[in-house]
Amino acid sequence: MNAIVVAGGRIQGIFAEQEGVTVKAMLALNGKSLLERTMEPFRECTLVGKICVVGPRDVEAIARRAGADRFVEEGSTGIDNVMRGIDALGAQGRVLCSASDLPFLRTEDIENMIRLTPRDAQLSYAVFSRVEWQASFRGGHSTFIPFSDGEFTGGCVFVLDAALLRRIEPVLQRAFAARKSVTGMAKLFGPTLTLRLIVGRSIHRSLGPSTDSVRRRTESMLGCKCAVVRGCSPRLAADVDDLDDWHAARRASAGLAEAAVA
Numbered sequence: 001m002n003a004i005v006v007a008g009g010r011i012q013g014i015f016a017e018q019e020g021v022t023v024k025a026m027l028a029l030n031g032k033s034l035l036e037r038t039m040e041p042f043r044e045c046t047l048v049g050k051i052c053v054v055g056p057r058d059v060e061a062i063a064r065r066a067g068a069d070r071f072v073e074e075g076s077t078g079i080d081n082v083m084r085g086i087d088a089l090g091a092q093g094r095v096l097c098s099a100s101d102l103p104f105l106r107t108e109d110i111e112n113m114i115r116l117t118p119r120d121a122q123l124s125y126a127v128f129s130r131v132e133w134q135a136s137f138r139g140g141h142s143t144f145i146p147f148s149d150g151e152f153t154g155g156c157v158f159v160l161d162a163a164l165l166r167r168i169e170p171v172l173q174r175a176f177a178a179r180k181s182v183t184g185m186a187k188l189f190g191p192t193l194t195l196r197l198i199v200g201r202s203i204h205r206s207l208g209p210s211t212d213s214v215r216r217r218t219e220s221m222l223g224c225k226c227a228v229v230r231g232c233s234p235r236l237a238a239d240v241d242d243l244d245d246w247h248a249a250r251r252a253s254a255g256l257a258e259a260a261v262a
Contacts, residue, residue: 001093001114001159003048004085007035007055007063007100008074015243024240025059025100029253034101034240035059039066041107047114048096052088054081055100079172083165091162099156101240103249109233110157117159121227123218126155127211128234136234137252141244148210155229155236164224171222 007025016022025035035053042048043066052070053063060071072088074081082097089095096110117124130144130151144151165172211228219226240246 001047001049001096002089002091003042003051003096003098004082004089004091005035005038005042005051005053005063005068005098005100006078006081006085007053007059008078008081009099009101011242015246018243019246023056023058025055026062027101027240027246029103029249033062034103035062036066038098038100038102038105039063039068041105041110042096042098043067044107045110047111050089052085053100054085054088059100077173077176079169079176082160083169086162086165093162095160095162097158097160099239102156102235102238103240103253104235104238105157106233106235109235113155113157113229113232113236114159116229116231118225118227120225121159122161122164122224123222124159124227124229126157126229126232126236127152128155128232128237133234133237137238137248141248142237147214149212152211153237155232156239157236161224164222168222168224 007023009024010022011019011024011027012022019027021027025033025038027034029037035055039051039053042051050069051067052072053059053066053068054072055063055074057073063071070085070088072084075084085091085097086095096114113126130153133142133144133153142153144153215226215228238249238252240249
């Protein structure tokens, strides 16, 4: 299965000033960039074929050094970047798509997600409960969305169907643009489901929709088979969004180093 690693995320303000970079993939943890740390398990995974990194020219040398088979300069949106990777690889069938800021990712995490994703799923999304997350990253933080069947955060590695993405790219572009707008999401998912999401977040999660109802609505909207994947490692969700995440990643990395020496 070919893989696309998207390395376009930026940091700013005090975070960027302290670290001396503006591209998240270039952040160095114990002497190794986040992009390299993310790429290593993909490169070592026997289930992964060619790897394309999509990002600014600043990361091309790092990507090549980390074993990327292709490098493509980033587009203007996250969906653009995924599509550029698909086109650069000439991808057909299922592909992996990953963020580039996963400092604790392991090869077995990727292998396990591939095995847990139903073969007929065209879009998959790995989710983790608050309990699962805290058991792996005590002291770390993530954003949890309340559903009637639990509170979940999402992973940053996906199994996707290349042909489907080409077909639904306009819808994906609209969804990406609307992801932070209640009105925009209501247009995509419908007012009833959107209202239930809002009520579930503001009052009590039992009043919100279930993850399965969101999956069914997404399948209906896109005309494809979707899967909510459970049982993966929370390391798939341990990305670096802000300075707090970065400090947590450093603490966790230091703890792992101490445990290895002991």
